[in-house]
Amino acid sequence: MHACTQQQFSAVPAACWQSRQQQQPALAFRRSAAVGGGSSGALAAAAPRAAPCAAARSPRSTQPCRAVAAPEREAPRAAAPSGKPPMKVVIAGAGIGGLVLAVGLLKRGFDVTVLERDMTAIRGEGKYRGPIQIQSNALGALEALDEGVAQRVFEEGCITGDRINGLCDGVTGDWYIKFDTFHPAVDMGLPVTRVISRITLQEILADACREIAGEDVIQNSVNIVDYEQGVDPATGKKIATAIADDGRRFSGDLLVGADGIWSKVRRKMLGDSQPNYSEYTCYTGISDFTPADIDTVGYRVFLGNGKYFVSSDVGGGKMQWYGFHKEPANGTDPPGARKQRLMEIFGSWTHKVTDLLKATPEEAIMRRDIYDRAPIFKWADGRVALLGDSAHAMQPNLGQGGCMAIEDAYQLVLDLCREADEVDKEAAAGPRRDIDVEGVLNGYMMKRVVRAASIHGMAGMAAYMASTYKAYLGEGLGPLEWITKFKIPHPGRVVGQVIMKATMPGTMSRVLGGYRKSLAQSDRVPVCHLADQPRGFPESLFPLYMEDDDALLRASHAYWVLTPVTDGSSASPEALHLEFEAAKHQSPVISREGVTVGTGAGCDMVLTAPTVSEQHARLHQCEAGDYHVTDLDSQLGTWVNSRRLPARVPQRLRPDDVVSFGAPGQGSLDFKVCMFHNSLLESGGRHGSYDRRRAAEPQVALSGK
Numbered sequence: 001m002h003a004c005t006q007q008q009f010s011a012v013p014a015a016c017w018q019s020r021q022q023q024q025p026a027l028a029f030r031r032s033a034a035v036g037g038g039s040s041g042a043l044a045a046a047a048p049r050a051a052p053c054a055a056a057r058s059p060r061s062t063q064p065c066r067a068v069a070a071p072e073r074e075a076p077r078a079a080a081p082s083g084k085p086p087m088k089v090v091i092a093g094a095g096i097g098g099l100v101l102a103v104g105l106l107k108r109g110f111d112v113t114v115l116e117r118d119m120t121a122i123r124g125e126g127k128y129r130g131p132i133q134i135q136s137n138a139l140g141a142l143e144a145l146d147e148g149v150a151q152r153v154f155e156e157g158c159i160t161g162d163r164i165n166g167l168c169d170g171v172t173g174d175w176y177i178k179f180d181t182f183h184p185a186v187d188m189g190l191p192v193t194r195v196i197s198r199i200t201l202q203e204i205l206a207d208a209c210r211e212i213a214g215e216d217v218i219q220n221s222v223n224i225v226d227y228e229q230g231v232d233p234a235t236g237k238k239i240a241t242a243i244a245d246d247g248r249r250f251s252g253d254l255l256v257g258a259d260g261i262w263s264k265v266r267r268k269m270l271g272d273s274q275p276n277y278s279e280y281t282c283y284t285g286i287s288d289f290t291p292a293d294i295d296t297v298g299y300r301v302f303l304g305n306g307k308y309f310v311s312s313d314v315g316g317g318k319m320q321w322y323g324f325h326k327e328p329a330n331g332t333d334p335p336g337a338r339k340q341r342l343m344e345i346f347g348s349w350t351h352k353v354t355d356l357l358k359a360t361p362e363e364a365i366m367r368r369d370i371y372d373r374a375p376i377f378k379w380a381d382g383r384v385a386l387l388g389d390s391a392h393a394m395q396p397n398l399g400q401g402g403c404m405a406i407e408d409a410y411q412l413v414l415d416l417c418r419e420a421d422e423v424d425k426e427a428a429a430g431p432r433r434d435i436d437v438e439g440v441l442n443g444y445m446m447k448r449v450v451r452a453a454s455i456h457g458m459a460g461m462a463a464y465m466a467s468t469y470k471a472y473l474g475e476g477l478g479p480l481e482w483i484t485k486f487k488i489p490h491p492g493r494v495v496g497q498v499i500m501k502a503t504m505p506g507t508m509s510r511v512l513g514g515y516r517k518s519l520a521q522s523d524r525v526p527v528c529h530l531a532d533q534p535r536g537f538p539e540s541l542f543p544l545y546m547e548d549d550d551a552l553l554r555a556s557h558a559y560w561v562l563t564p565v566t567d568g569s570s571a572s573p574e575a576l577h578l579e580f581e582a583a584k585h586q587s588p589v590i591s592r593e594g595v596t597v598g599t600g601a602g603c604d605m606v607l608t609a610p611t612v613s614e615q616h617a618r619l620h621q622c623e624a625g626d627y628h629v630t631d632l633d634s635q636l637g638t639w640v641n642s643r644r645l646p647a648r649v650p651q652r653l654r655p656d657d658v659v660s661f662g663a664p665g666q667g668s669l670d671f672k673v674c675m676f677h678n679s680l681l682e683s684g685g686r687h688g689s690y691d692r693r694r695a696a697e698p699q700v701a702l703s704g705k
């Protein structure tokens with residue numbers, strides 16, 4: 001029997017199945033009936049799977065029953081039970097793809113060596129150490145490969161898929177289209193999408209490799225520049241040899257080039273070719289920041305013309321953002337000037353964007369040009385194969401590049417194990433043949449190329465969409481730009497929205513669930529984890545929030561205030577704090593009871609300026625939860641976004657609206673409508689102290705909203 005059969009993918013031995021059952025969460029969950037439009041329902045608990053857990057917990061327990069402390073590890077094997085040495089796999093590159101492949105193979109008894117050019121990239125000392133979104137499809141593959149490792153990723157990651165995500169207008173911040181990534185995961189029995197620090201992810205994977213095979217399994221400072229294929233003179237067997245720039249040679253039964261977009265293995269296999277510049281440079285940063293709607297919104301892409309901006313909760317009170325801008329490659333910024341540049345590019349956009357920029361220290365802002373490679377259909381050459389970005393580097397817009405690398409790794413482990421088992425089976429009845437490495441690598445490539453190419457295509461489409469968005473007719477028309485002032489919705493925006501609304505559910509299920517059939521060949525039980533429930537709001541409210549922007553806005557755990565409009569020239573974290581302080585001192589929290597504004601001593605918000613009347617305006621939150629301003633027959637009027645309000649008629653307010661007391665630009669006092677997360681009141685405006693995981697328990701019941 002070959003080494004890998006004890007952890008094989010398909011036929012699960014009875015003992016193994018038993019132990020897996022005990023490791024599975026005792027309670028799987030299914031989506032509530034309300035989501036399908038039926039009666040209201042909570043996250044319903046399915047029948048308990050394992051008796052000990054079921055006895056200990058009520059089926060509606062909000063806590064995950066499974067408490068996997070440490071991953072189960074197999075002892076490294078010197079030789080397979082057949083007496084033959086295990087297959088030797090050399091992996092060039094210890095990025096996400098290389099490490100996931102290494103874990104999967106080591107766990108199944110293969111002899112693995114990972115060769116990394118620069119280990120600091122793994123430990124995060126390299127430049128690009130930001131978080132990465134690992135979506136349901138890849139989490140499912142990871143779980144199928146090594147449940148213990150997956151469990152650690154689940155615990156360390158910040159769940160974004162349990163909230164509303166989507167695309168917004170960059171200037172107004174209004175929703176363009178929302179994504180529900182939660183229900184596709186639940187419906188397909190996959191873990192819910194998470195964001196995790198790359199450093200943490202790679203550490204988890206590298207630790208898992210070392211636990212199985214010792215420190216030397218990952219070799220640092222090995223820059224692979226070439227490979228050869230031939231015959232081992234000692235054994236007469238075919239081998240592949242990776243060659244480092246210092247002449248060191250590393251031979252194995254096969255070589256996997258997981259060495260990223262600038263892959264040297266690929267260069268040798270396919271000839272020299274350069275990646276394509278996407279025409280976008282990308283600034284990125286992580287900031288201590290608590291958005292007002294952090295409990296209801298996970299990540300957002302703000303769309304623009306020739307620029308777009310991505311923000312995502314990454315847990316621990318931090319937000320990650322990416323600002324993409326169309327410009328020639330290899331641009332640089334003078335020292336200390338990145339934030340200023342970003343404010344020039346995005347300064348007129350919604351405060352959801354500018355607040356994040358303000359909250360990021362200059363030195364935490366990084367910049368890189370974005371490249372991809374056209375899809376290729378040859379990933380294998382004899383005993384050498386490509387995996388991850390070396391085969392299919394794509395634009396980052398779908399957050400799927402790393403996920404595809406994980407799927408690749410799963411497929412290769414699956415195919416190698418299958419072939420090894422087949423050889424064992426045949427050996428029981430006759431002479432033992434060699435493992436058909438070339439056949440396996442060819443099969444792996446055939447199974448992966450179409451999916452990788454289609455995700456690559458979707459990522460390209462998403463990038464195109466995000467960067468060619470035009471809100472109003474006239475945008476990008478040069479001398480005709482003045483037409484934008486009529487605010488006529490751009491036809492491209494309208495048609496695009498209709499098409500996306502119609503196609504998004506199908507696209508989501510293809511991206512997240514398109515690899516599910518392959519996962520079904522593992523012994524992974526297709527359940528979504530109980531802990532993956534929405535925390536910010538009950539699951540039954542998902543459909544409402546997907547449809548109704550106002551309902552989603554109302555659900556934010558936030559209070560509303562007016563902050564004095566500044567010229568926006570200061571982009572420091574202190575500026576953000578000053579805004580909070582200014583709001584605290586000048587504007588009371590807008591409440592149900594209402595807040596009066598005027599020069600009169602009895603007003604809640606006393607403003608002394610010639611443009612302000614004694615009783616000028618009233619702000620209040622209405623019964624439904626929306627916020628309004630009403631002009632109280634003031635002399636010079638109350639204006640919202642430069643439009644004078646009729647007296648005594650309440651006007652609905654939205655975040656980012658500018659309210660002016662007196663005619664704007666003529667000595668008026670101008671305020672911006674702002675939302676602050678409730679936690680900021682307690683922390684005195686200190687961002688980054690809110691831990692959503694602790695603050696919000698999973699929601700299992702209807703809140704009665």
Ligand SMILES: Cc1cc2nc3c(=O)[nH]c(=O)nc-3n(C[C@H](O)[C@H](O)[C@H](O)COP(=O)(O)OP(=O)(O)OC[C@H]3O[C@@H](n4cnc5c(N)ncnc54)[C@H](O)[C@@H]3O)c2cc1C
Pocket residue numbers: 092093094095096097098115116117118121122131132133134222223224225258259260261262263264282322370387388389390394396398399400401402403404405
């Ligand atoms: C801005 C941005 C955001 C992204 N966000 C996401 C996201 O949210 N989700 C997602 O799934 N993907 C995302 N991606 C894509 C993702 O980063 C890549 O697809 C993923 O890292 C590919 O993994 P890999 O293992 O194939 O390659 P890499 O992660 O690039 O790893 C390659 C490894 O090989 C090493 N190496 C290189 N050359 C050699 C050599 N000659 N010899 C030895 N070792 C070598 C490198 O040092 C590195 O450790 C994003 C990409 C960008 C640019």
